[in-house]
Amino acid sequence: MAKERKIKCDCGEILAEKKTKIDHIETEAMVCPKCNFTTLTKGQAERYAKLKQFHQIIDSRRKIIKIGNSMGLTFPDKLAEFGAKIGKEVKTEALGPKSFKVELIG
Ligand SMILES: [Zn+2]
Incomplete structure (x- = not known):
């Protein structure tokens, strides 16, 4: 996995990579263990955008x-x-x- 730069939260803690839900979509994000501040790295944002597109295509009601x-x-x-x-x-x-x-x- 590509090395991500350490990101420091405004509260002083170091953000940790964690699975989290954004708009009901489970994705990897950088989350502060103390205050729960959440942000995405460039790579995570790209994967999230792709995943969101996938949800838009497949999440639906269908008939058998x-x-x-x-x-x-x-x-x-x-x-x-x-x-x-x-x-x-x-x-x-x-x-x-x-x-x-x-x-x-x-
Ligand atoms: Zn924090």
Whole structure:
């Protein structure tokens, strides 16, 4: 991982890299362990912007459609920008009684 410069908070503590939620999106940020001040480095801001774009593309309500004798879901074309393509393998896994995730492999 690239070395990030140490950032000192106004309260005197050194910010630490931590997973945090910004606008409901979980991302890495620099967080002050004392006062919880949060900021993003350039790299973190770029990753957050990309992640936010991904949420905008995929977070939505969809209808299950019939494909032959099976059920299917469609995804927007823009998902290709995030590595999805026809024929690509995905991993599906139950998360709860009414929830499952779809993970792009590779
Ligand atoms: Zn602080």
